[in-house]
Amino acid sequence: MLTQVFIRLLLSAYISLIALQQTHAANILAIFPFPGPSQYICVQAYLKALAARGHEVTVISAFPQKKSLQNFRDISIAEVLDGYEETIVDVITEERNKWQELNLYYDFFTGGTLSVLKSAKVQELLQSNEHFDLIIVEAIQLDAIYALAHHYNALLIGVSTYGTDPTIDELVGNTSPISYVPLPLSQLSDRMNFWQRLQNLWHHLLHQMHMHLFYLPNQAAIHKQYFPNSTADIYAVRKNFSLVLLNQHFSISFPRPYVPNAIEVAGMHISQRAGKLPTDIANFIRDAKQGAIYFSLGSNVKSKNLSKEKLETLMRVFASLPYNILWKFEATELPNKPPNVYINKWFAQSDILAQPNVKLFISHAGLLSTTEAIHHAKPLVGMPVFFDQFLNMERIKRAGIGVFVDYKSFTYDELRSAIVEVMENPKYTQTIQQMSRRYHDQPMKPLDKAIFWTEYVLRHGGAPHMRVTAQELNFIQYHSLDTLLVLIGGAMLVLLMPSWFVYRNVRRLLLGDCGKTKLKHN
Structure with a gap:
């Protein structure tokens, strides 16, 4: 295994070197x-x-x-x-x-x-x-x-x-x-x-x-x-x-x-190398005895703009859990913030997910975030909001690497159950680890x-x-509509030919009989 990785790295470096020399x-x-x-x-x-x-x-x-x-x-x-x-x-x-x-x-x-x-x-x-x-x-x-x-x-x-x-x-x-x-x-x-x-x-x-x-x-x-x-x-x-x-x-x-x-x-x-985290964040993750969770709704949706009801539900759920939660929250203050929650306007997301003690990513299921989760083998609780996030969530569910929570209507019980399910059921982590290995197995x-x-x-x-x-x-050319029209027309002609011959012969017989009848009357 190490030999394959070493050869792949050498091949990648060689290709990059050759390309640099020639361009x-x-x-x-x-x-x-x-x-x-x-x-x-x-x-x-x-x-x-x-x-x-x-x-x-x-x-x-x-x-x-x-x-x-x-x-x-x-x-x-x-x-x-x-x-x-x-x-x-x-x-x-x-x-x-x-x-x-x-x-x-x-x-x-x-x-x-x-x-x-x-x-x-x-x-x-x-x-x-x-x-x-x-x-x-x-x-x-x-x-x-x-x-x-x-x-x-x-x-x-x-x-x-x-x-x-x-x-x-x-x-x-x-x-x-x-x-x-x-x-x-x-x-x-x-x-x-x-x-x-x-x-x-x-x-x-x-x-x-x-x-x-x-x-x-x-x-x-x-x-x-x-x-x-x-x-x-x-x-x-x-x-x-x-x-x-x-x-x-x-x-x-x-x-x-x-x-x-x-x-x-x-x-x-x-980045292929995780950056060093600020000391307070690193300690907050390290001191989480049952693991840490990272929560972010991405760069477009601001947690600070969530309704009062959603914020209260989130804080009640987080306060009830035995995990430390890092929450990307775009304001400096969050009233009634539980002691096991660390808020910050911005986190080095990939570096956070690279930490072994981070066990779960609660995400909006954006494609960059989903890719980072797979890169670092972190299962997901997905809360898609708009654009391609719902399609990404469908992939997450079908792959068995996360659980869906409805962003618009989630309740305390639904969100808490989803988090506990992914944190306590090892199948999600095992499945995303397998997917992560496949993702990393590339020649470059x-x-x-x-x-x-x-x-x-x-x-x-x-x-x-x-x-x-x-x-x-x-x-028309791309979809072969012109050639299909010719083929369909030819096929219809072939199919209709026998019918035409039958019709013509029947008509001839009928007209012939009618003609004889007229002659007799005369």
């Missing part, structure tokens, strides 16, 4: 405009690694580095943070049907697109004589921003922080069979009954209709406004991706097909893989040989 330093522009910190956390280590390897990296985001880094320049668009917390509260509290949900994300992604293109700093960059070899974008319906690749005559790479969906599929000609690949906003699994497959199909059709009738035309208008001299339309731009890096891996999700330039890199944000670390394929694309001029011909086909 010339590139000027890279990365755009990650959304105000949710988790999206940027997913790519930060990747972008820093590119800079550390000698590439000049310019990043447009709301989260500039606190300390300057060599080869790393920030263009801050912090204005996108204005009103974001209120938007998340609205998303959580308001009930919406599927079409209203699509309209909500339409507004959100359109706002993200405009926040970049309207920025004075970005406009200054566009008007400058700077040149970029590679554009890296968040591949999440920012189609007008993809045009920066055409503007700079640069290669284009997308990063999806939650895996793929039909929209991301279109960027590289990937396919997600709707018979067993659930949409990210669903609560389905890869094993669907008839009604679930019907639901998945219906939601897929709604998504496609909304995308192609409303969203893309709007992005095309934005593209025309901000790139009036562009010779490529938005539909050509969005098919010009050399690569998409997907924050997913088959060992922690549902197995599914990918084209060659769709690369799974789940966990590339996780996720970050090394992301760097390798990025530089592969640079070395090979965009690697057009990796792109499937699907990108050159229209909807």
Whole structure:
């Protein structure tokens, strides 16, 4: 076992060394405009690694580095943070049907697109004589921003922080069979009954209709406004991706097909070495005689904004347990906080989960958090809130590595029972340890893989040989509707021919008899 690990490490180091020697330093522009910190956390280590390897990296985001880094320049668009917390509260509290949900994300992604293109700093960059070899974008319906690749005559790479969906599929000609690949906003699994497959199909059709009738035309208008001299339309731009890096891996999700330039890199944000914790936090975890629990609702949902009833229920549950609980709570004070609870505005989550005495992760089931839990083999109590978190929770349940608790309606008994079940039943820990071993059993670390394929694309001029011909086909050709129509028409003709012959012969006989009868009467 140790020999295999040693060989794998040597192979990874060798591949990285060879790639470094052969790849010339590139000027890279990365755009990650959304105000949710988790999206940027997913790519930060990747972008820093590119800079550390000698590439000049310019990043447009709301989260500039606190300390300057060599080869790393920030263009801050912090204005996108204005009103974001209120938007998340609205998303959580308001009930919406599927079409209203699509309209909500339409507004959100359109706002993200405009926040970049309207920025004075970005406009200054566009008007400058700077040149970029590679554009890296968040591949999440920012189609007008993809045009920066055409503007700079640069290669284009997308990063999806939650895996793929039909929209991301279109960027590289990937396919997600709707018979067993659930949409990210669903609560389905890869094993669907008839009604679930019907639901998945219906939601897929709604998504496609909304995308192609409303969203893309709007992005095309934005593209025309901000790139009036562009010779490529938005539909050509969005098919010009050399690569998409997907924050997913088959060992922690549902197995599914990918084209060659769709690369799974789940966990590339996780450091391979746990950082040292502050002394008070380390002692709080170490002194938990029956183990510690880490509780976080992620970077978008703030525990401080929970209702008074939810806060009281949580504190009653935590006070009744014999465990120490670390709670990501975004205010400095929490009245009536139990003595076995430690609150902080921010924790080094991965470093917390790396501690042996942390036995359970109570999470919102975000993909980054779920991946970190699997990386460190910590079972979960999941409280999904929105977006892909419900799909992630379905994976958690089916894998047997955690228990679901309804964020909107949980009671004292439900939450306490879920925590006790996972803490006292060893099957959850044993199952996630097995899953963690499968996840770690890869020829390259996720970050090394992301760097390798990025530089592969640079070395090979965009690697057009990796792109499937699907990108050159229209909807009818891609789905073989024209050839199917010919085959069906031919089959119908063959089937109808005998009927035609029968009809013609019967008619001839009948007409012949009638003709003879008429002659006799005459």
